[in-house]
Amino acid sequence: MNAVIDDYIQRLGHPDIEARHQAAEAFAKMGKSAVPFLLEVLGSPNRLARRSAIKALVNIGGDSAKYPVIQALMQECEGAYSVVASILGSPEKIIADYWLSTGVKYALLQALPDGYRKRWLGVVSVEKYCEELSKKAGVSEALQEGAQKVWEEGGTLLRGSRAPENANELLRPAYNIPTTDPQMLLRATVQGEPLPDGSRAVQPTMPPSAGKYPLNPEDEAKMCYISGGLYKLGKTGESDNPPHDVALFGFHISKNLVTVGQYEAYCKAKGESLPTAPNFNRDWSKKDHPIVKVTWAEARTYAKWAGGDLPTEAEWEVASRGGLEGKEYPWGDTWDALKCANATNGIGGTMAIGSYPANGYGLHDMAGNAWEWCLDAYDASYWKGTQLLEPLNLPDSNSAERVLRGGSWNYLTPDNFRCAGRTRNAPGAGDYDRGFRVVFRGLR
Numbered sequence: 437m438n439a440v441i442d443d444y445i446q447r448l449g450h451p452d453i454e455a456r457h458q459a460a461e462a463f464a465k466m467g468k469s470a471v472p473f474l475l476e477v478l479g480s481p482n483r484l485a486r487r488s489a490i491k492a493l494v495n496i497g498g499d500s501a502k503y504p505v506i507q508a509l510m511q512e513c514e515g516a517y518s519v520v521a522s523i524l525g526s527p528e529k530i531i532a533d534y535w536l537s538t539g540v541k542y543a544l545l546q547a548l549p550d551g552y553r554k555r556w557l558g559v560v561s562v563e564k565y566c567e568e569l570s571k572k573a574g575v576s577e578a579l580q581e582g583a584q585k586v587w588e589e590g591g592t593l594l595r596g597s598r599a600p601e602n603a604n605e606l607l608r609p610a611y612n613i614p615t616t617d618p619q620m621l622l623r624a625t626v627q628g629e630p631l632p633d634g635s636r637a638v639q640p641t642m643p644p645s646a647g648k649y650p651l652n653p654e655d656e657a658k659m660c661y662i663s664g665g666l667y668k669l670g671k672t673g674e675s676d677n678p679p680h681d682v683a684l685f686g687f688h689i690s691k692n693l694v695t696v697g698q699y700e701a702y703c704k705a706k707g708e709s710l711p712t713a714p715n716f717n718r719d720w721s722k723k724d725h726p727i728v729k730v731t732w733a734e735a736r737t738y739a740k741w742a743g744g745d746l747p748t749e750a751e752w753e754v755a756s757r758g759g760l761e762g763k764e765y766p767w768g769d770t771w772d773a774l775k776c777a778n779a780t781n782g783i784g785g786t787m788a789i790g791s792y793p794a795n796g797y798g799l800h801d802m803a804g805n806a807w808e809w810c811l812d813a814y815d816a817s818y819w820k821g822t823q824l825l826e827p828l829n830l831p832d833s834n835s836a837e838r839v840l841r842g843g844s845w846n847y848l849t850p851d852n853f854r855c856a857g858r859t860r861n862a863p864g865a866g867d868y869d870r871g872f873r874v875v876f877r878g879l880r
Contacts, residue, residue, distance in 0.1 A: 449485030716785025758795030776804030
């Protein structure tokens with residue numbers, strides 16, 4: 437049994453997302469007996485292992501120790517306060533939860549949705565929150581006393597007598613960071629990895645920068661960073677993608693589809709062959725166009741060579757929206773054929789990357805140009821659950837249909853270009869309007 441556990445623990449930090457996912461599921465099935473092992477993994481220097489342990493603990497649910505899970509989430513994920521606050525649900529639950537430290541309670545109260553903030557906090561002050569709570573009919577004395585304790589201990593934590601004005605001010609004493617630099621404080625808050633001097637701030641481990649966008653060192657692709665947090669995806673009335681929430685850790689995603697030039701360089705490095713060139717790009721002469729006619733397996737092999745993987749469906753949809761929650765297209769609710777490569781424009785093939793405006797995250801061609809392979813197997817019922825942490829629908833066989841997203845130059849109907857739109861095909865179908873981009877996890 438110990439050998440099996442050791443193997444699972446090793447796989448929690450495996451570079452391959454499928455191996456990590458399977459190990460997390462195995463621990464989750466063990467239930468309460470797995471909690472001690474998973475809590476140990478939360479102290480691992482391997483970020484991917486910590487994330488997998490968090491996922492397993494969240495899946496175990498009521499049997500898991502809340503405090504270490506919440507602490508680990510806040511160290512791993514930008515926006516995690518909002519994720520955790522939404523899970524806990526109400527100010528009363530946050531105040532009454534004995535697993536949470538005073539500092540964590542305060543930060544969670546600040547992260548509640550706007551409606552709660554306006555209703556409960558009034559101004560950014562725990563003192564004011566306590567006053568409002570004490571006046572609310574039906575609130576138990578224990579809760580009122582708990583709220584007062586948050587205020588009193590918060591003052592002690594801050595070595596002062598007033599409520600903190602912001603999260604940086606709150607967390608600096610808790611993390612003992614000898615700096616007032618906002619970026620260092622932010623990194624310490626969301627990452628929590630100690631430096632050699634014992635402070636909690638983190639030096640980023642991103643690849644070399646290229647202006648605003650970091651570069652992937654393997655293929656020199658520009659990458660955009662998508663912050664972790666709770667995202668609302670899907671669309672009302674969508675049969676296979678109804679509204680649902682996902683909680684994601686932060687990730688990098690390539691700014692553009694993988695180009696002919698990049699794929700050609702990969703083939704030369706690995707001794708592979710390019711697919712047969714389509715008529716609209718004879719001899720693959722247009723190097724700055726997306727590579728197409730690649731199968732799912734070929735796309736994933738390239739992604740792993742580049743140091744990443746194919747995006748999950750959830751990651752892809754979050755990225756495609758560019759921060760515009762609930763909108764139909766990456767640019768808004770109204771279809772505009774001039775904002776992506778599609779058959780309306782009569783282009784007859786792919787277009788050079790960057791030919792159309794980027795979305796709010798700086799990503800090009802999240803609609804149009806080429807359909808994009810996702811990591812997941814297609815399941816029409818998969819998104820009918822509620823909130824999911826780092827969701828991934830692993831294929832149950834090599835022949836299972838895989839998800840494609842985004843539409844292509846060869847399609848006309850606006851429906852195909854929606855952020856919530858889904859389609860699928862056999863993983864071995866490398867058609868002339870299918871490409872891909874790469875996701876990089878755990879770089880920070």
